[in-house]
Amino acid sequence: MKNKTIRTLLVQMEIFPGRPRINIASMLHSIENARTDGVELVVFPEMAIPGYLIGDEWEHESFLRECEECGSEICLASKGIIVVFGNVGLDWKKRNEDGRVRKYNALFVAENGKFVSPEKGPYKFVIKTLLPNYREFDDSRHFFDLRKLALEKNTSVEKLISPVKTSKLTLGCALCEDAWDIDYSLSPLNVLARKKIDLFLNISCSPFTVHKNLKRNRIFSTKAGQLKKPIVYVNNVGIQNNGKTVFTFDGSSCIYDTHGNQIICSPSFEEEDLTFDVPLTGKPFGDQVQLKEDGIAEIYRAIDYGTRKFMELCGIKRVTVGISGGIDSAVVASIYRNILHSKDLLLVNMPGKYNSQTTRTLAKELADNLQCCYAEVPIEESVKLTTSQINGITVRNISGKFSETLGVGPLMRENIQARDRSSRILAAISAAFGGVFTCNANKSEATVGYTTLYGDLCGYLANIADLWKTEVYQLAEYMNKDIFHAQIIPKGSFSITPSAELSDAQNVDEGKGDPLIYPYHDLLFKSWVESWNRTTPEEIISWYMEGKLETNLGYKGKISDIFKDKKTFVADLERWWNQYQGMGLVKRIQAPPVLAVKKRAFGFDHRESQMGSRYTAKYEKMKKLLFS
Numbered sequence: 001m002k003n004k005t006i007r008t009l010l011v012q013m014e015i016f017p018g019r020p021r022i023n024i025a026s027m028l029h030s031i032e033n034a035r036t037d038g039v040e041l042v043v044f045p046e047m048a049i050p051g052y053l054i055g056d057e058w059e060h061e062s063f064l065r066e067c068e069e070c071g072s073e074i075c076l077a078s079k080g081i082i083v084v085f086g087n088v089g090l091d092w093k094k095r096n097e098d099g100r101v102r103k104y105n106a107l108f109v110a111e112n113g114k115f116v117s118p119e120k121g122p123y124k125f126v127i128k129t130l131l132p133n134y135r136e137f138d139d140s141r142h143f144f145d146l147r148k149l150a151l152e153k154n155t156s157v158e159k160l161i162s163p164v165k166t167s168k169l170t171l172g173c174a175l176c177e178d179a180w181d182i183d184y185s186l187s188p189l190n191v192l193a194r195k196k197i198d199l200f201l202n203i204s205c206s207p208f209t210v211h212k213n214l215k216r217n218r219i220f221s222t223k224a225g226q227l228k229k230p231i232v233y234v235n236n237v238g239i240q241n242n243g244k245t246v247f248t249f250d251g252s253s254c255i256y257d258t259h260g261n262q263i264i265c266s267p268s269f270e271e272e273d274l275t276f277d278v279p280l281t282g283k284p285f286g287d288q289v290q291l292k293e294d295g296i297a298e299i300y301r302a303i304d305y306g307t308r309k310f311m312e313l314c315g316i317k318r319v320t321v322g323i324s325g326g327i328d329s330a331v332v333a334s335i336y337r338n339i340l341h342s343k344d345l346l347l348v349n350m351p352g353k354y355n356s357q358t359t360r361t362l363a364k365e366l367a368d369n370l371q372c373c374y375a376e377v378p379i380e381e382s383v384k385l386t387t388s389q390i391n392g393i394t395v396r397n398i399s400g401k402f403s404e405t406l407g408v409g410p411l412m413r414e415n416i417q418a419r420d421r422s423s424r425i426l427a428a429i430s431a432a433f434g435g436v437f438t439c440n441a442n443k444s445e446a447t448v449g450y451t452t453l454y455g456d457l458c459g460y461l462a463n464i465a466d467l468w469k470t471e472v473y474q475l476a477e478y479m480n481k482d483i484f485h486a487q488i489i490p491k492g493s494f495s496i497t498p499s500a501e502l503s504d505a506q507n508v509d510e511g512k513g514d515p516l517i518y519p520y521h522d523l524l525f526k527s528w529v530e531s532w533n534r535t536t537p538e539e540i541i542s543w544y545m546e547g548k549l550e551t552n553l554g555y556k557g558k559i560s561d562i563f564k565d566k567k568t569f570v571a572d573l574e575r576w577w578n579q580y581q582g583m584g585l586v587k588r589i590q591a592p593p594v595l596a597v598k599k600r601a602f603g604f605d606h607r608e609s610q611m612g613s614r615y616t617a618k619y620e621k622m623k624k625l626l627f628s
Contacts, residue, residue: 017051449584
C-alpha cells in the first residue's frame with residue numbers, strides 16, 4: 001500500500017442486457033470523467049458489459065466475441081487509472097460441460113492499458129467462485145466456476161483464490177454471491193483475508209427484493225468488521241428479465257469501513273457516480289448502518305420504476321386499463337397515470353348484466369380523478385351473441401354416428417363475459433388507441449387461478465402480480481396519501497366487496513363476492529409460495545391439529561371464526577391446494593410476465609412442473625385422524 005487513501009468512483013450504471021456497445025459507451029464516459037476528477041480507482045458492476053439475465057444469448061459466439069472486444073476497449077481506456085468491471089471471461093481452447101466454449105462470470109482489473117491478473121490465477125481475470133442456483137439465478141447453466149476449475153486442475157480452490165496487485169494497492173475481489181457465503185462451505189472473502197489486502201471489492205448484479213438490502217447491510221457490515229478492511233459494494237440499476245419474470249435492479253451501492261459502518265449509499269433506482277476518498281489505514285469514516293426493513297414505499301418505487309423501464313424496453317407510449325371499480329384495476333390505473341400523460345392513458349369500463357351501478361360509478365369517478373381518457377363499452381349484447389352461437393349447437397363426426405348437443409352453463413357464461421372484455425374489447429380498443437392493455441391480476445388470484453384464461457389473465461405485463469390482495473390495499477392507501485396527496489382512488493373501491501360481478505351470486509350491493517377470505521388466504525398462500533421452506537397441506541393440517549395455525553401463519557384472527565368445523569376447514573384447504581397445483585398452474589404458464597418485487601415471484605422465479613395435485617401419505621393419515 002503506497003497511499004493512505006484511494007480516490008474511488010463507484011459507478012451505479014444502468015445495464016442494458018444484451019447491449020454491450022451501449023454499456024461500454026456509458027462506461028467509457030464515466031472513466032473519462034473519473035480521470036478528469038483525479039479518481040484513482042473506478043469500479044463498475046458485475047456483468048456490466050453483457051448484462052446478467054440474458055437467457056441463452058450466451059450460446060451465440062458472435063455475442064461473446066463482441067463482449068470480449070468491448071472489454072479490450074475498456075482496458076485500453078485505463079491509462080493512468082485502475083478500472084474494475086464485470087464481463088464474461090472466455091477460454092476459447094476449453095469447453096464447458098455442455099460442449100460449448102468455456103465461459104466464466106468474471107471480474108477484470110485493468111491498469112495503464114493492461115489487464116492485471118490475480119496473483120495465482122490462471123487467467124487475466126478473477127473467476128466467480130460461488131454460482132447461485134436458486135430463485136431466478138441459473139449461473140451453472142452457462143458458466144464454469146472456480147471450484148470446478150480447481151477440481152480440473154487437481155488443486156485446492158483456496159490456492160486459486162488470490163488478490164490482485166496493482167501499482168497502488170492490493171485488491172481482494174469478489175463477485176456478488178462470493179460475499180453471500182453463509183450457506184456455503186467456502187468463504188472466498190475469508191480466504192482472501194489471509195493475504196495482505198488493502199481494499200475489498202464486491203461487484204454485483206443483484207435484483208431488488210423487499211428486505212434484501214437489510215440482509216445485505218447485515219452481511220457486509222459484519223464482513224467489514226471481521227476483515228478489518230473497507231469493502232466497496234457496487235450494484236447496477238435498470239431492469240432485466242428471463243422471459244416470464246421482470247426484475248428491477250435498485251443499485252444501493254455503498255462503502256463499508258473497517259468498523260462495519262457505511263457512508264451514505266447511492267440513491268436506489270437511479271444512475272449515480274459516487275466518488276469518495278477511501279481511507280486504507282483502518283480509520284473509521286462511515287456512519288452506523290441503518291438496518292431498516294423495506295415497506296410499501298419501497299415496493300411502490302420498485303413497481304413504478306420497473307413499469308417505466310419495461311415500457312421503455314418495449315417502446316410502449318400508450319396504455320389501456322380495463323377498470324371494474326375495484327381496488328386492483330384502480331391501483332394499476334393509478335400507477336400508469338403517474339407515468340403517462342393523461343391523453344396517453346385510457347380507462348375502459350365494460351359493464352355486463354351483473355355489474356352494479358355502484359362499481360360503474362366508481363370506475364367513472366376514478367377516471368375523472370385521474371383526468372385521463374375514459375370509455376364505457378357494454379358487453380351484454382356480445383355475450384348474448386356468443387352464448388346463442390354455442391348454446392344448443394350440435395357437433396358430430398363426419399359419418400354422423402356420433403353427435404352431441406352443447407350447452408352454456410353458468411360458469412361458462414361467467415368466463416364468456418371475462419373473455420369478451422379482454423380478448424375482444426380490450427385487445428381491439430387498445431390497438432385502436434395505439435397501445436397495449438394491462439393485466440390487473442394480484443398474487444392471490446394467480447396462486448389459485450382465480451382468473452379467466454384468455455380473459456382477465458390477458459395483458460402485456462402483470463405489474464402488481466407479486467402483491468397479495470391485502471398488499472394491494474396497502475399500496476392504494478400509500479398512493480393516495482404519499483403520491484397523489486388526495487383521494488384519487490375512491491373510498492368506495494376500498495370498502496366495496498371484492499367481486500368479479502359475473503353472476504347474481506357475486507352481487508356487490510348485497511355484500512357478495514369472491515370466495516377468498518383475503519386476510520387468511522393471503523397468509524396461507526404465502527406459506528405455499530414465499531416461505532423459504534415452503535409448506536404443503538401436511539404442515540397446515542398439522543398446525544391446525546396442534547392449535548398453532550394462527551401463530552405460524554401470522555393470522556391475527558381465529559380460524560374457528562372462518563370455518564364452522566373441521567370438514568369445512570379441510571374442504572377449503574384442499575379446494576385451493578388443488579387449484580394451486582392444477583388449473584392455477586396451467587393459467588400461470590400462459591400468463592403475462594410478472595414484475596417481481598418480493599421473493600418467489602411467479603414465472604421463472606417460482607419454477608413449476610405440471611404434475612397435478614399431490615398429497616403426502618402423512619397428510620392423508622392426519623386427515624383421517626382428524627375426522628375420526
